[in-house]
Amino acid sequence: MKQMDQNKAGMIKLTLLRVVVYAILIFLSFLCLFFFYLMIVNSTRSNAELAKGFTLIPSGSFFINLKNAWNDSSINIPRGMLNSLIISLSTAVLTTYFSALTAYGVHVYDFKGKKFVFTFIMAIMMIPAQVSALGFVQLMNKMNLNDSFIPLIVPGIAAPVVFFYMKQYMESVLPLDVIDAARVDGSGEFRTFNTIVLPMLKPALAVQMIFSFVSSWNNYFIPALLLNKPELKTVPIMIAQLRSADYSKFDMGKVYMFILLAILPVLITYIILSKSIIKGVTAGSVKG
Numbered sequence: 001m002k003q004m005d006q007n008k009a010g011m012i013k014l015t016l017l018r019v020v021v022y023a024i025l026i027f028l029s030f031l032c033l034f035f036f037y038l039m040i041v042n043s044t045r046s047n048a049e050l051a052k053g054f055t056l057i058p059s060g061s062f063f064i065n066l067k068n069a070w071n072d073s074s075i076n077i078p079r080g081m082l083n084s085l086i087i088s089l090s091t092a093v094l095t096t097y098f099s100a101l102t103a104y105g106v107h108v109y110d111f112k113g114k115k116f117v118f119t120f121i122m123a124i125m126m127i128p129a130q131v132s133a134l135g136f137v138q139l140m141n142k143m144n145l146n147d148s149f150i151p152l153i154v155p156g157i158a159a160p161v162v163f164f165y166m167k168q169y170m171e172s173v174l175p176l177d178v179i180d181a182a183r184v185d186g187s188g189e190f191r192t193f194n195t196i197v198l199p200m201l202k203p204a205l206a207v208q209m210i211f212s213f214v215s216s217w218n219n220y221f222i223p224a225l226l227l228n229k230p231e232l233k234t235v236p237i238m239i240a241q242l243r244s245a246d247y248s249k250f251d252m253g254k255v256y257m258f259i260l261l262a263i264l265p266v267l268i269t270y271i272i273l274s275k276s277i278i279k280g281v282t283a284g285s286v287k288g
Helices: 004-043 047-051 062-070 075-110 115-124 129-142 150-157 160-173 174-183 189-200 202-217 221-226 235-244 253-284
Strands: none
Touching: 004 160, 004 221, 047 129, 047 160, 047 253, 062 253, 075 150, 075 160, 075 202, 075 235, 075 253, 115 160, 129 150, 129 221, 150 202, 150 221, 160 202, 189 202, 202 253, 221 235, 221 253, 235 253
């Protein structure tokens, strides 16, 4: 009887704990989604309506704001979105492929200094980008690569964080017996990696491509230092230019539309590939 009472008390505590956890998750989800909803609502309101105050009800100025933002002469948002798309897609592809290739080499091969290489890469991961930014910009100046997308894309090949994730994922899903069998069948190393290993890493590749795309799309610091020509500027730089706008002529409806257009590709990416994110993160966190 006493054991039953203890079990019942334990079940009640577990239920209460679940209720508290779910309540916290619901509250945090509400906070995240509320501000997105508020931004969408504000993008449907005119400048005069926004000046009147806060509301949760959408208005009818969405397409007017979209037209004003899209055709704005001072901030060429279509060109900025195209620039950001080129940089982000290129960076995402290069980052995931070469990081997976590096992780494959460290995971599969036994060589002298293997532990040092891994430790060195992890040490680089701890260095903030701002620390090396000055030297990087000076180097790009000497190489005449200012106002070019090359320094914003090529360095993405070296991504310690992506390398670490891919290596951990390989330890979970990539048995070395598969590689040995491919070698016995006469498969070359690059062919083995491209035709056998990469298909096994699809969830992880999808996750890292998404995160790399979002990180590159939102990157403001380095592009702002290297890009000076208006036709090469990315979306974050254009949004930052709104700070220097004349507030007497400020159209807040257009500003909210600018912000909505800036994050729309990121939202669409997350919505479409959310299943891949969950699958990849879950699989990568459990070792087989």
